[in-house]
Amino acid sequence: MAGGGHGAHNITHGGLSLHATKGWHSRVGQGMCAVMWFWVLYRAKQDGAVLMGWRHPWEGHGHGGHDGHEEAKHH
Template sequence: MAGAAGHNVGDAITYGGLTLRPTKGWHAKVGKGMCAVMWFWIFYRAKQDGDVLLGLRHPWEDGHGHGHPDP
């Protein structure tokens, strides 16, 4: 067994049978980059149709046609 619960094993921490090891540098950088992309996407979509999501406007109130001319 790697170590008792709650004790450090080298750089790893074992607690309750789960051993957590420190991340590699590039894992942390890629994770932060993906997090930034996620938040940029959320803010972009909120800008585009946040009022529909919040119930302030119905999506069919745009006045856009679907390529069909008005009679």
């Protein structure tokens, strides 16, 4: 096809030729994958209970204290 013909840098399996990756591409990809999973786990820690339905989003995070809504109801 239109692949350039440099067979030494390709990996062929079942008639499909794939280009071998460069080292820095693999390292950057692994780093970005790690950042993605850290972000997913951080958001799961922050919002997981709401996402799973164990807590309503308007209940807050359980830090105690009042936000003034209770006093507005009494007046």
